[in-house]
Amino acid sequence: MRKTWITLVLMLLILGLLAGCGNSNTSSSSNSGAQGSNSGEKVYKVAYIARAQSDSFAAWLANAVKEEAKKYPNIKLEVFDGQASDDKENSMIENAITNKFDLVIVQPNNGEAQRPYVEKVIKAGIYAITTNARISGIEGASTVDADPYEQAGVNARAALEQIPQNAKVVVLNGPSGNFHADKRRESWQKEFFDKRPDVQIVGEQIANWNKDEAMKYMEDWVQANDTIDAVVSMNDNMAAGAIEAVKDNAKFSSMLAYGVDGTAEAFQLIKEGKMTSTCLQNAFELAEKLLDTSNKLLTGAEKQIDTDIGNPLIAKDNVDEYIALLEKAEALK
Numbered sequence: 001m002r003k004t005w006i007t008l009v010l011m012l013l014i015l016g017l018l019a020g021c022g023n024s025n026t027s028s029s030s031n032s033g034a035q036g037s038n039s040g041e042k043v044y045k046v047a048y049i050a051r052a053q054s055d056s057f058a059a060w061l062a063n064a065v066k067e068e069a070k071k072y073p074n075i076k077l078e079v080f081d082g083q084a085s086d087d088k089e090n091s092m093i094e095n096a097i098t099n100k101f102d103l104v105i106v107q108p109n110n111g112e113a114q115r116p117y118v119e120k121v122i123k124a125g126i127y128a129i130t131t132n133a134r135i136s137g138i139e140g141a142s143t144v145d146a147d148p149y150e151q152a153g154v155n156a157r158a159a160l161e162q163i164p165q166n167a168k169v170v171v172l173n174g175p176s177g178n179f180h181a182d183k184r185r186e187s188w189q190k191e192f193f194d195k196r197p198d199v200q201i202v203g204e205q206i207a208n209w210n211k212d213e214a215m216k217y218m219e220d221w222v223q224a225n226d227t228i229d230a231v232v233s234m235n236d237n238m239a240a241g242a243i244e245a246v247k248d249n250a251k252f253s254s255m256l257a258y259g260v261d262g263t264a265e266a267f268q269l270i271k272e273g274k275m276t277s278t279c280l281q282n283a284f285e286l287a288e289k290l291l292d293t294s295n296k297l298l299t300g301a302e303k304q305i306d307t308d309i310g311n312p313l314i315a316k317d318n319v320d321e322y323i324a325l326l327e328k329a330e331a332l333k
């Protein structure tokens with residue numbers, strides 16, 4: 001009887017210990033919201049604040065960032081749309097600070113307008129990356145971008161031989177104060193206009209990267225000029241707007257057009273012979289570098305990173321290769 005009693009007590013003790021182990025595992029599981037699904041590593045909150053989802057390149061980049069983030073189980077990404085508004089974008093940066101994100105990626109609408117807010121991110125002890133276009137000179141902030149001077153330069157140097165003598169051209173600029181807009185315009189000036197004094201600029205406006213704005217300006221320029229030999233645009237979206245404005249006008253059928261970004265629309269226009277060239281600003285490559293940089297900062301592998309992607313020129317002789325790239329990545333619809 002005594003042995004039976006001892007055996008019963010031992011069984012109860014063992015059952016108690018097993019129950020205790022089960023409770024411990026349940027408690028650990030309940031805290032897994034901040035842990036990786038398999039290894040128990042910390043999951044970091046990252047905010048990506050896009051310039052404007054209505055901008056074709058900004059939308060491509062935001063989607064590429066979302067896809068790339070899926071490769072990082074330790075990163076939880078949230079994407080926000082700045083709607084091409086400094087006030088909205090700045091408010092979103094402040095909200096990211098309030099909500100204690102671990103890292104904030106900002107694609108500026110206007111670099112100088114966002115500068116003090118990115119500085120607030122750093123002061124709050126949060127990692128910051130600026131991209132497309134970078135905001136230079138913020139101590140502690142990292143950057144992932146392309147070289148806008150060279151993006152325009154590859155087009156401008158090709159245009160030296162392509163644009164005819166005594167040509168009349170129009171120029172479409174991005175927002176004033178935007179790093180990419182200003183550097184691309186500077187490059188066209190130094191690499192083309194200074195070397196081709198015979199070329200006359202018959203119209204120049206800021207169209208804010210916007211296709212519809214560019215189309216309206218082009219409609220006005222067509223009314224005022226019998227001939228426009230070339231459109232010099234600081235991005236593809238505005239170039240596409242200018243091309244759309246003259247699509248049914250035979251007088252402009254041989255008009256040249258230059259852009260930057262390498263959007264799906266630009267590739268199709270180049271293939272159809274309606275656009276001359278663009279410089280690919282590869283959103284997939286930017287996204288890869290953005291997430292790699294984020295991971296290195298968050299895990300302590302690096303304290304600050306500044307890096308650029310390449311600047312390939314896309315024209316009719318190689319556009320099929322790049323269309324295939326986008327098709328493979330399901331970026332063409």
